[in-house]
Amino acid sequence: MKIVVCIKQVPGTTNVSIDPETKRLIREGVEIVMNPFDAYALEEGVLLCEKHGGEVTALSMGPKRAELTLREALAYGADRVILLNDRALGGSDTFATSYALSQAIRKIGDVDLVICGKQAIDGDTAQVGPGIAAHLGWPQAAYVSRLIKSDDSGLTVERMHEAGNDICIIKLPAVLTVLKDINTPRMPALKRRLASGKAEIPVWSASFIKADTAKTGLDGSPTRVVTTRKPAARDKHTVILNGSAAGSASELVKILKSRIKL
Numbered sequence: 001m002k003i004v005v006c007i008k009q010v011p012g013t014t015n016v017s018i019d020p021e022t023k024r025l026i027r028e029g030v031e032i033v034m035n036p037f038d039a040y041a042l043e044e045g046v047l048l049c050e051k052h053g054g055e056v057t058a059l060s061m062g063p064k065r066a067e068l069t070l071r072e073a074l075a076y077g078a079d080r081v082i083l084l085n086d087r088a089l090g091g092s093d094t095f096a097t098s099y100a101l102s103q104a105i106r107k108i109g110d111v112d113l114v115i116c117g118k119q120a121i122d123g124d125t126a127q128v129g130p131g132i133a134a135h136l137g138w139p140q141a142a143y144v145s146r147l148i149k150s151d152d153s154g155l156t157v158e159r160m161h162e163a164g165n166d167i168c169i170i171k172l173p174a175v176l177t178v179l180k181d182i183n184t185p186r187m188p189a190l191k192r193r194l195a196s197g198k199a200e201i202p203v204w205s206a207s208f209i210k211a212d213t214a215k216t217g218l219d220g221s222p223t224r225v226v227t228t229r230k231p232a233a234r235d236k237h238t239v240i241l242n243g244s245a246a247g248s249a250s251e252l253v254k255i256l257k258s259r260i261k262l
């Protein structure tokens with residue numbers, strides 16, 4: 001099986017600020033980590049290749065320092081990694097990001113399965129996985145919690161949604177986005193971690209993947225971030241009710257009533 005796992009590098013902290021000019025997250029000087037959901041996507045790819053043979057390519061679109069995240073992907077089991085890096089891709093929204101990633105997947109060629117994490121913990125849109133499937137014209141299953149059956153022609157998966165679970169039979173090639181329920185990522189072997197530090201990281205440009213730059217970057221993004229603002233910190237004060245259950249209950253009712261603005 002030829003599997004591509006999409007890996008995003010994200011701020012390793014919630015203490016981030018937004019550039020008032022560009023309205024974009026200030027990433028300089030902020031610790032970066034692999035998007036937590038993508039570790040589960042990577043593990044699922046490695047498990048499938050252990051079962052069916054084949055290779056896992058970890059693909060990331062981002063600034064040069066996303067190489068660190070790709071070295072981690074090598075340590076966790078990826079056979080190959082590719083960094084998609086080009087100024088023409090900077091500031092891409094989810095439509096432009098999924099377009100560029102789909103062009104890179106076409107360039108890799110003969111891919112059977114693309115696995116993404118459910119969502120990225122910074123943009124939080126969960127749109128890139130389904131976006132890649134749309135650009136490639138492939139079937140997709142999002143929020144996959146269990147891979148029930150797999151062979152070269154297709155997969156049977158369980159996916160979660162608000163109203164419960166679905167069992168989906170999906171023909172390959174396809175795109176999945178996965179939840180943390182799907183597996184338990186392994187700890188990287190020391191030998192792999194040491195080797196990942198020396199590995200050559202291929203860097204692909206927009207022209208190398210034949211991406212139409214009118215569809216990438218800020219200019220190619222239909223989404224415009226118009227304003228960004230930090231939500232006002234809520235005035236949180238905690239009340240500890242120590243009395244008897246009945247006493248505390250009536251105390252709680254009094255407090256709640258006092259807060260309801262009629």
Ligand SMILES: Cc1cc2nc3c(=O)[nH]c(=O)nc-3n(C[C@H](O)[C@H](O)[C@H](O)COP(=O)(O)OP(=O)(O)OC[C@H]3O[C@@H](n4cnc5c(N)ncnc54)[C@H](O)[C@@H]3O)c2cc1C
Pocket residue numbers: 005006007008009025035037038041059060061062092093094095097101115116117118119120121122123124125126127128129223
């Ligand atoms: C605070 C904030 C709000 C934003 N709001 C929007 C918005 O409303 N609309 C919009 O279009 N854009 C938005 N963006 C931009 C958006 O974050 C980027 O387009 C981003 O590249 C992809 O979207 P996401 O982070 O929501 O990823 P998601 O769609 O949540 O990511 C899902 C999965 O896709 C894969 N993936 C995502 N990005 C990459 C990547 N760069 N390389 C490899 N794999 C990847 C990973 O497997 C990831 O688990 C926002 C960015 C920020 C920081």
